[in-house]
Structures are given as C-alpha cells and as structure tokens.
Amino acid sequence: MLGKSLSGAxxxxxxxxxxxxxxxxxxxxxxxxxxxxxxxxxxxxxHTLLPAAFACLVLLQGRSARQxxxxxxxxxxxxxxxxxxxxxxxxxxxxxxxxxxxxxxxxLAVFGAFLAMAWQMSRTLTGLNPIDQRKLTQGLLAGTxxxxxxxxxxxxxxxxxxxxxxxxxxxxxGGRKGHFIFADDRIQSVRTYVLNRNIGVLNxxxxxxxxxxxxxxxxxxxxxxxxxxxxxxxATFCATFLSxxxxxKVALLLACAVFVLSKLSKRAALSAMTVxxxxxxxxxxxxxxxxxxNGLQNSTVLAGSARARIxxxxxxxxxxxxxxxxxxxxxxxxxxxxxxxxxxxxVPGELSAQRNGHHSHNIYxxxxxxxxxxxxxxxxxxxxxxxxxxxxxxxxxxxxxxxAFASVTAIMAFSWGLWQHWYFAAVCMSAAxxxxxxxAGERTGGxxxxxxxxxxxxSQA
Numbered sequence: 001m002l003g004k005s006l007s008g009a010x011x012x013x014x015x016x017x018x019x020x021x022x023x024x025x026x027x028x029x030x031x032x033x034x035x036x037x038x039x040x041x042x043x044x045x046x047h048t049l050l051p052a053a054f055a056c057l058v059l060l061q062g063r064s065a066r067q068x069x070x071x072x073x074x075x076x077x078x079x080x081x082x083x084x085x086x087x088x089x090x091x092x093x094x095x096x097x098x099x100x101x102x103x104x105x106x107x108l109a110v111f112g113a114f115l116a117m118a119w120q121m122s123r124t125l126t127g128l129n130p131i132d133q134r135k136l137t138q139g140l141l142a143g144t145x146x147x148x149x150x151x152x153x154x155x156x157x158x159x160x161x162x163x164x165x166x167x168x169x170x171x172x173x174g175g176r177k178g179h180f181i182f183a184d185d186r187i188q189s190v191r192t193y194v195l196n197r198n199i200g201v202l203n204x205x206x207x208x209x210x211x212x213x214x215x216x217x218x219x220x221x222x223x224x225x226x227x228x229x230x231x232x233x234x235a236t237f238c239a240t241f242l243s244x245x246x247x248x249k250v251a252l253l254l255a256c257a258v259f260v261l262s263k264l265s266k267r268a269a270l271s272a273m274t275v276x277x278x279x280x281x282x283x284x285x286x287x288x289x290x291x292x293x294n295g296l297q298n299s300t301v302l303a304g305s306a307r308a309r310i311x312x313x314x315x316x317x318x319x320x321x322x323x324x325x326x327x328x329x330x331x332x333x334x335x336x337x338x339x340x341x342x343x344x345x346x347v348p349g350e351l352s353a354q355r356n357g358h359h360s361h362n363i364y365x366x367x368x369x370x371x372x373x374x375x376x377x378x379x380x381x382x383x384x385x386x387x388x389x390x391x392x393x394x395x396x397x398x399x400x401x402x403x404a405f406a407s408v409t410a411i412m413a414f415s416w417g418l419w420q421h422w423y424f425a426a427v428c429m430s431a432a433x434x435x436x437x438x439x440a441g442e443r444t445g446g447x448x449x450x451x452x453x454x455x456x457x458x459s460q461a
Contacts, residue, residue: 111419
C-alpha cells in the first residue's frame with residue numbers, strides 16, 4: 001500500500017514538473033518579447049529588467065534548460081584571471097578611499113552584481129537547447145522591431161502616445177516637470193530629448209538583434225525572415241535620425257562603417273577598432289584640452305549640447321593632473337560637482353558653467369578623473385580582452401559583434417556617466433543578447449551543415 005502511494009506521489013510530481021517545464025517553454029517567446037519591448041519603451045527601468053531577466057533564466061534553467069559541456073564565457077587561463085583579480089582589488093581600493101566610501105561600496109556592489117548576472121546569463125543562454133533558443137531569439141527580435149516602430153511613431157507624432165498615457169496616468173510622469181510642456185495643468189507635450197535614452201538602448205540592442213534576424217533569414221530563406229532584417233534596419237535608422245540624440249547618430253554611423261570594413265577585411269576592422277579604443281581610453285585628457293583651447297566650445301558648427309560638453313570636459317581634464325595616478329575615487333565627479341556648483345562661473349559665450357557637471361558625458365574622461373592612469377590602463381586592457389574574444393568569433397557573427405563594440409565605444413564617448421544604473425544594465429543586457437545570437441547562429445549553421453552532408457555524399461557517390 002505504501003509502495004503504491006509513493007509511486008503515485010512520484011508520478012504526480014513528475015507530471016507536475018513536466019507540465020511546469022512545458023509552461024516555462026511556452027512562455028519563452030512572449031516573455032522575451034515583453035523584455036525587449038519594455039527595454040525600448042521604458043529604458044530607465046533597465047536596472048530592474050536585468051535582474052528580472054536573470055531570475056527568469058534561473059527558473060528556466062532549473063526546469064527545461066541544459067548546460068553545455070563547454071564553458072564559452074569562462075575566465076580562461078593565464079593573464080585573464082590575474083587581470084580580473086587585479087581590477088577587482090583596485091576598484092575596491094578606490095571605493096574605500098572615495099569621498100563617500102559607504103555610497104561607493106554600495107554602488108560597486110550593485111554594478112558587480114549586474115556584471116555577474118550578465119556573465120551567468122550569457123553562459124545560460126548559450127547552453128539552452130535549440131528549441132528554447134529559437135523561441136527566445138524570435139521573441140527578442142519581434143519585441144525590438146515593435147519597439148523601434150513605436151519610437152518612429154512617437155517621433156513622427158511629437159510623442160503623442162506617451163503624452164496621452166501620462167495624462168491618463170499622471171503617476172508615471174514622476175517628479176521631473178521640466179521634461180514636459182504643460183497647458184491648463186495637463187501635459188501638452190513631452191520634450192524631445194526625453195527619448196534619448198530610448199534611442200541609445202535601441203542602438204545597444206540593434207546589432208545583436210540584427211544578427212538574430214540575419215540568422216533567421218539564412219535559416220528560413222523566405223521573404224518574411226528577410227523583411228525582419230530590412231524592417232529592423234530601416235526602423236532603427238529612422239528612429240535614430242528622427243531623434244535629437246546625436247550620440248546615437250554617431251554611434252550608428254561608426255558601427256555601420258566598422259561593419260562594412262569587417263566584411264572587407266577582418267584584420268582591418270580589428271586594427272581600426274583597436275586604435276580607436278586605445279585613443280579613446282588613453283588620449284582623452286589631452287584631446288579634451290585641445291578641443292577647448294582651439295575654441296570648439298564657441299563653434300557655431302557644433303550643436304549646443306556638444307559645445308556645453310567641451311566646457312565640462314576641459315574643466316575635468318584640468319583637474320586630473322592633481323590626482324593623475326590613482327584618481328579621486330568612485331563617484332568623485334558628482335561629489336565635487338556639488339561642491340563646485342555654488343561658486344561655478346560661466347565664461348561669456350559658453351553654454352556651461354565651469355564645473356564637472358552632474359554627469360561627465362564621457363566615460364573615458366570620468367575613468368581618468370576617478371581612477372587615474374592606473375584605472376585608465378585597466379580599462380583599456382578590458383576593451384582589448386573583449387576585442388580578443390570578438391576576434392575569435394565565427395566569421396558570421398564577427399561583423400555584428402565588432403559593430404556592437406563600436407556602437408558602445410561611441411556612446412561612452414559622448415553620453416551619460418559611468419555610474420548610471422540603467423545604462424550599465426542596458427549594456428549588460430546587450431552583451432547577453434549578443435551571446436545568445438552568436439550561439440543560436442552557430443547551432444543553425446551546424447544543423448544546416450549536418451543536413452547538407454548526406455546530399456553531398458549521395459551526389460558524390
């Protein structure tokens with residue numbers, strides 16, 4: 001009797017587990033679609049979407065996923081693990097010696113958690129079985145395409161959709177009234193720069209999603225899959241160039257140029273990006289001074305935002321020699337900006353006061369300011385390690401990966417700051433999506449090659 005009861009209980013558990021696995025698998029496509037769409041509609045919540053995506057993958061891995069025997073995202077051997085240990089120790093040291101150590105340590109812990117999530121997500125995504133991978137890639141691609149089309153519609157209609165939503169649900173507007181134009185206590189319109197985050201995240205996701213679309217087009221070879229490629233490309237270009245976010249325009253053009261170059265010569269593309277990366281990380285301080293000394297902050301050719309940033313960059317660059325070796329510590333840019341604000345003066349004709357600014361709008365310069373030459377060297381090595389991994393990618397994935405790297409490189413040079421949670425989380429999600437796209441493409445190519453082998457053998461016979 002007891003044996004029958006245990007057998008029945010075991011059968012029940014197995015049935016429930018199997019049902020849960022099926023449900024989890026069926027939910028993959030709509031969940032992936034929702035995550036991609038929300039990343040573009042509400043990018044400021046990327047720091048929430050990343051942990052949520054990580055939690056979903058943990059549940060999926062426990063129910064219906066399997067890990068491969070390889071370790072595609074391992075730290076490797078030799079120099080790489082030594083570098084990670086040295087970088088972690090240095091970051092910790094610059095946190096405990098920062099102007100506000102408790103805040104710096106908390107921030108470092110959050111960003112370390114984001115990085116760990118992205119690393120584990122990449123391993124999990126590359127280890128999923130092909131069916132699960134395909135559902136995830138299809139959902140992500142569809143969500144990104146719908147999000148891009150939504151942004152085009154918003155830009156063409158002066159953000160009529162979000163304006164209507166905010167008027168019906170005022171709580172979503174938050175407390176920043178400066179972002180809106182009011183009429184009779186109602187939001188008449190949303191200022192165009194509010195979509196800058198959305199366009200930036202779209203450009204971060206664009207290349208991984210384009211690789212997914214290209215893989216689907218290669219696998220299916222039908223009109224619908226090709227329309228995904230052209231539709232995503234066209235929608236991203238329209239959204240980017242209809243927006244006022246000039247950084248994304250520069251990033252997209254640079255990434256496209258690198259993509260085309262990589263198709264012509266892998267070595268040339270790698271060399272070009274290596275030079276650009278080294279100049280960005282190691283030559284940013286003199287470049288900022290030269291730009292200001294040559295009067296670019298007053299140039300009518302440049303946009304107002306660019307002219308204002310040249311003032312900010314020069315002011316920060318002037319302070320770097322005072323702590324050039326180790327920098328001033330984590331979050332010191334905003335800490336000293338708050339001290340400078342009450343007495344900051346504006347030079348006649350310039351568009352920004354002589355202060356750091358709430359954000360550096362240049363992550364390379366911020367790293368010099370907060371971490372000094374040691375930090376800049378560690379950061380440059382990090383980029384070189386990423387480029388080395390990109391160089392080892394299959395020929396099909398390489399152009400998309402190096403274009404994605406070029407896009408991130410450009411965005412870091414002109415927009416936002418290093419310690420903005422949503423931005424770092426969005427970069428992490430983009431990296432995980434690229435790992436998924438690469439793995440799915442390899443498996444598609446492998447299955448296609450396996451399917452073609454018998455036919456070739458038969459014809460030869």
